[in-house]
Amino acid sequence: MRESRAFDLSSPRAAWRDLSLQAAAWFAAAIVAGMFLWLLFDLLWHGAARVDWTFLTTTPKSSGRSGGIAPILASTLLILFVAIAVAAPLGLATAVLLSEYTRREGRLGQMIGLSLDVLAGVPSIVVGLFGNAFFCVWLGLGFSILAGGLTLACMILPILIRTTESGLRQVPDEWRLSAEALGMSRATILIHVLIPVAAPALIAGLMLGIGRAMAETAALVFTSGYVDRMPASFLDSGRAISVHIYDLTMNVAGGDKNAYASALVLIALLIIINGIAVALADRALTRRVSAA
Amino acid sequence: MSPCSRDARLFWILSASALIASGLLLLILVFLAKESWPVIQNAGLSKFMRSDGWYPTEGAYGLLPMLAASMAMSALAIIIAAPLGVASALFCRFYAPPLISRMYRWAIILLAGIPSVVLGLWGLTVIVPLILAVSPPGTSLLAGSIILALMILPTVALTTEAALAAVPMTYWQGAAALGLSKEATILRVALPATAASIYAGILLAVARALGETMAVLMVSGNVVQLPSSLFDPVRTLTANIALEMAYATGDHRASLFVSGLVLTALVLALAAGARRSGGQIVHA
Amino acid sequence: MLRLLALTVCGGFLFGMSLTANAAEKIVITGSSTVAPLVAEIGKRFEEQNPDVRIDVQTGGSSRGINDARSGLANIGMASRSLKDEEKDLKGTAIARDGIGIILNAANMVRSLTDQQIVDIFLGKITDWSAVGGKAGPITVVNKADGRSTLELFLNHFKLKASDIKAQVIIGDNQQGIKTVAGNPNAIGYVSVGTAEFEAGQGTSVKLLSMNGIPATVENIQNGSFPLARPLTLVTKDEPSGVVRAFIDFAQSAAVHDLVKEQFFVPVLP
Numbered sequence: 001m002r003e004s005r006a007f008d009l010s011s012p013r014a015a016w017r018d019l020s021l022q023a024a025a026w027f028a029a030a031i032v033a034g035m036f037l038w039l040l041f042d043l044l045w046h047g048a049a050r051v052d053w054t055f056l057t058t059t060p061k062s063s064g065r066s067g068g069i070a071p072i073l074a075s076t077l078l079i080l081f082v083a084i085a086v087a088a089p090l091g092l093a094t095a096v097l098l099s100e101y102t103r104r105e106g107r108l109g110q111m112i113g114l115s116l117d118v119l120a121g122v123p124s125i126v127v128g129l130f131g132n133a134f135f136c137v138w139l140g141l142g143f144s145i146l147a148g149g150l151t152l153a154c155m156i157l158p159i160l161i162r163t164t165e166s167g168l169r170q171v172p173d174e175w176r177l178s179a180e181a182l183g184m185s186r187a188t189i190l191i192h193v194l195i196p197v198a199a200p201a202l203i204a205g206l207m208l209g210i211g212r213a214m215a216e217t218a219a220l221v222f223t224s225g226y227v228d229r230m231p232a233s234f235l236d237s238g239r240a241i242s243v244h245i246y247d248l249t250m251n252v253a254g255g256d257k258n259a260y261a262s263a264l265v266l267i268a269l270l271i272i273i274n275g276i277a278v279a280l281a282d283r284a285l286t287r288r289v290s291a292a
Numbered sequence: 293m294s295p296c297s298r299d300a301r302l303f304w305i306l307s308a309s310a311l312i313a314s315g316l317l318l319l320i321l322v323f324l325a326k327e328s329w330p331v332i333q334n335a336g337l338s339k340f341m342r343s344d345g346w347y348p349t350e351g352a353y354g355l356l357p358m359l360a361a362s363m364a365m366s367a368l369a370i371i372i373a374a375p376l377g378v379a380s381a382l383f384c385r386f387y388a389p390p391l392i393s394r395m396y397r398w399a400i401i402l403l404a405g406i407p408s409v410v411l412g413l414w415g416l417t418v419i420v421p422l423i424l425a426v427s428p429p430g431t432s433l434l435a436g437s438i439i440l441a442l443m444i445l446p447t448v449a450l451t452t453e454a455a456l457a458a459v460p461m462t463y464w465q466g467a468a469a470l471g472l473s474k475e476a477t478i479l480r481v482a483l484p485a486t487a488a489s490i491y492a493g494i495l496l497a498v499a500r501a502l503g504e505t506m507a508v509l510m511v512s513g514n515v516v517q518l519p520s521s522l523f524d525p526v527r528t529l530t531a532n533i534a535l536e537m538a539y540a541t542g543d544h545r546a547s548l549f550v551s552g553l554v555l556t557a558l559v560l561a562l563a564a565g566a567r568r569s570g571g572q573i574v575h576a
Numbered sequence: 577m578l579r580l581l582a583l584t585v586c587g588g589f590l591f592g593m594s595l596t597a598n599a600a601e602k603i604v605i606t607g608s609s610t611v612a613p614l615v616a617e618i619g620k621r622f623e624e625q626n627p628d629v630r631i632d633v634q635t636g637g638s639s640r641g642i643n644d645a646r647s648g649l650a651n652i653g654m655a656s657r658s659l660k661d662e663e664k665d666l667k668g669t670a671i672a673r674d675g676i677g678i679i680l681n682a683a684n685m686v687r688s689l690t691d692q693q694i695v696d697i698f699l700g701k702i703t704d705w706s707a708v709g710g711k712a713g714p715i716t717v718v719n720k721a722d723g724r725s726t727l728e729l730f731l732n733h734f735k736l737k738a739s740d741i742k743a744q745v746i747i748g749d750n751q752q753g754i755k756t757v758a759g760n761p762n763a764i765g766y767v768s769v770g771t772a773e774f775e776a777g778q779g780t781s782v783k784l785l786s787m788n789g790i791p792a793t794v795e796n797i798q799n800g801s802f803p804l805a806r807p808l809t810l811v812t813k814d815e816p817s818g819v820v821r822a823f824i825d826f827a828q829s830a831a832v833h834d835l836v837k838e839q840f841f842v843p844v845l846p
Contacts (some may be wrong), residue, residue: 062839123505253774254750260413525746
């Protein structure tokens, strides 16, 4: 009977335990929120004054101490573009194979799944080492936006596949059966039924990947390089924004102000991309509901 | 074109993609092995599994202290982050008023998006001096763990929250019907029901902690030694690569690829352990 | 949709290829992270005057710069030191000078250290500031990562071996050293003199120590009296010619002295 008394709402002990759990939750939240606000205000305090339209649209001067970050933003976005252009189709196709052509318990699915899980765990710096050895040296791409983007593609591929796969698995089997009953080929089903339905998951996976990719520093130093000129092609070397922040704080005397400002821009960019993702996912969702 | 041949072609395209995607891991391992082969051949693998110093320019390649540091720092980080993360999820879900809950959730998501370099910079200018006041030199195992904990906390919090959201309604109704207190419902019904997902989230967080580089490099002191206290400076395997890769050549460069191999093996072991114990690394 | 994506990718690649195909002459420069910001700025000015030349600077370290120059991976290597005896097959040109100074936190009472004291501190024989006339407190030795040329120069000057140094903090690039010492009242480290002088002037909590009684200032590096100085060197495999020659000449000329000073180095006078 002792056990049940502990659960009993009316017993003072239960009330006390209720209160202490509540206090613990509030306490933890206060610590985390406090740390976060401290961090955010520290960044704003140091960097907010520097961020304006000129900062975003001019080139860095004096190794980034003054001037803006336009070429760095351009390089960052180009690297992201390459990463997504390569990873999205590859990831989508693999996810479709996993969810539509293999059984979850089957050996093939298990093997691909395991290798993806391990790949997801491979530290980004190791992917960077690989990218440097494979894309830059072995394939002869040199330090380039292409090499950096391909390296990031390797990094975000597992996240992309797993989220898309789970999205596809949530499509009810009746839909597939009905489509087949209508005489649609598998390719048609894929294009007209499955992909639209899985789009929100694909986009969510992409955004997770982009978030990680954009903040990546270590892997990009060895692959896309250090050149802070406006890139003219995918084979040009281009400095990503996190590499720029690192260089300004660790290698350039007097670069701190612009480093903080660049950090704010990077965070703002992440928020915008997240916002777009949520909106896109919502739109895809409403379209699907109205179609259904 | 007949639907059949189109389907067959689709299947081949999909298979080829899956082959590329899953072959990537193999390719990465092959290249790591290929690049580290010269030094393994010259010095032998046993030279790396020592703790008598890392002076690659003098031919000393003791990796063990860094392996220990990587593991200790990740373990410490998850010890800090797991309770805070789970409590954050409980706070969001059960205790916070709706507006605060939304804002707090937004903060956690934003925290997840803060780049490693930025956290490292903040750690170096804010956390390190605080630790220094307690025990020099400030840049330490503890500083690295705290920054890592902040980075992986969102992973734990968000997976836990997602798992709690997926607890079937009948569980809550059952608990309510039994007259359980809120505390008992959470601790004895909801958390046990979501334990597997929380565990998976924690494993994912540990994997991320092991692989984290730039922030750790900036705050943990980078001295190659077996840590004997929380305040000792340490160098992790990732920091080792980032610190020296840019200029390393020859055997030195190859020895950094060995660091990468060891690190990957560590993560592999973690993933295998997760599989064996029934959990699965999911992506939140 | 798949086909669309595939097309985009192919289009992107072709776009990239076509642009590079008619690109101008490109000089690739790799090496020392100390020299890289300066050469990148010199490169930009050179590009302005020679629109058909592109200069790509990649950071790394001196040893990589020398290696890349030798292997031909880079047209020019950057090194933050002079060439060693075994590297005399290469051609080195100094474009600026830099000194390495010992820095302490500004709150440290110690005004000067003898060479022997510095050696003992870095070897871990002296571990408390009270032993060298400072306020009692455990010394935090800030050292550079193995293989960095700044470390090599420091070791050579004090006749030390990398593995003998007992450090509490190991850093990568220069600013990390300044930030570490500025944040720790008991730290001692060594960094580029020019940047430390600038940071101290900006109110950062660091101060430079004299070496053998000679103050660590940019002036004393310029007149050659400061003992721990190093040339920032551009390295080529052979006697440079063509655009590479033009660039190296430009990097030595008075036309870039303002850039050299902007990076807190000392111009070389012909």
